[in-house]
Amino acid sequence: MTGRQQIKVIAVVLNWRDTDATMQCLDSLLREKLLASVVLVDNESSGELRSAVSDRVQLVENPENLGFAKGVNSGIHKAMTLGADAVFVINNDATVREGALEKLIKAWVSTEEPVLLAPRVVNLDGTDQSTGGYFRAVDASTRDLGNKYVNYLTWACVLLPVATIKILGLLDERFFMYWEDVDYGLRASKAGVRMRLVDDAHVEHERSKSHSRAGAKIEGYSAAGLTLLCLKRGGVALFVGLPYRLIGRLLTRLGSPGRVRSIARGFLAGCRAFRGKAAPSA
Incomplete structure (x- = not known):
């Protein structure tokens, strides 16, 4: 993709019983001027997020907990119907540091080939979390290789150009939670889709209360x-x-x-x- 005119990026945030973290994530997203809008997906919805709806925030309420893959997919579908050129998926317990989205977009538009992009994901103290890695078949494990070769990106935060989604499809909804991002990365690798870590774009990620519950x-x-x-x-x-x-x-x-x-x-x-x-x- 080349050029930056009229690029429409829509964020997708999945919530499950963690309204406070989700609202903090939303606040950080709405400060991003290059973000057109946000799709909030509320699994097992209690209605608490309805107050967040605005001209830049759409709400998808699911009466039951659909899990990560199916919940995120419903948000991606909504973003695509709203005319997104790229979908910015981010965990509800993460917040975007200033300028991160702009750096991801710059990296995307400078790439001619199909691509998936992820920022550097850090803890609240600034230490690194895993952003992606290499799935090793011999012991069914993942290895964090830093900026070296990766065959998957973690979906704590990822930028998905719609052109790439049309090549790969969506997350496999047979996964309820965990390993769906590794599966997607392996599918991308097989299809020749490049995975790119944008090291100077930073997102802070804190484990959510819903995860602990x-x-x-x-x-x-x-x-x-x-x-x-x-x-x-x-x-x-x-x-x-x-x-x-x-x-x-x-x-x-x-x-x-x-x-x-x-x-x-x-x-x-x-x-x-x-x-x-x-x-x-x-």
Whole structure:
């Protein structure tokens, strides 16, 4: 893409029972002059976010918790119907530092090839979080390689040009939460879509209260997502990496029967999800 005239970027923010963090994220987004508008997606909506609706803020209320992939997809769909050229997906517990979006847009418009872009994601104290990395099939793990080669970007914050979405489609809604971003990155790599880290664009990310409230269920969600990812990948990831990773998790949690049950249930959920529908198109 070249040029910056009439570029329409719309943000998508997913909320689940964390109104305070979402409002802080929204405040930081609305200070970005290059952002046309924001689509707030409220999973298991209580109606608390209705007061945020304005000429720059659209609200999508879901009566149940659709999970990350399906919830974000509904926001991306809305942004595209509003005429977005690019969709800026950001976690509700993240805030944009001044100028970050402009730097992402500059990096995008200077790139002729299909691309996904992510800023540098930092903790509140300025230390780095993982922005992306490399999925290693042999032990079904991810490695943070800094600015070196990556085959996925974390979706704590990512800029998705609509042209790229039309190539790759949307997140695979068989993932409830966790590993959907790795799956999307691997699909992008296979399709020849470049992933670019824009190191001088910064976003602060703090773990949300809703994440903490999920408790031991997180073990199950993660196991389900990893199982589905490895079933999709097949080969070494399925027959070596997945057993290695899940057996290792189980062995380190033998003293916590609830977590063991959660991992086992997650594995079965991932197997059931694999038999479901494939990733939706844009």
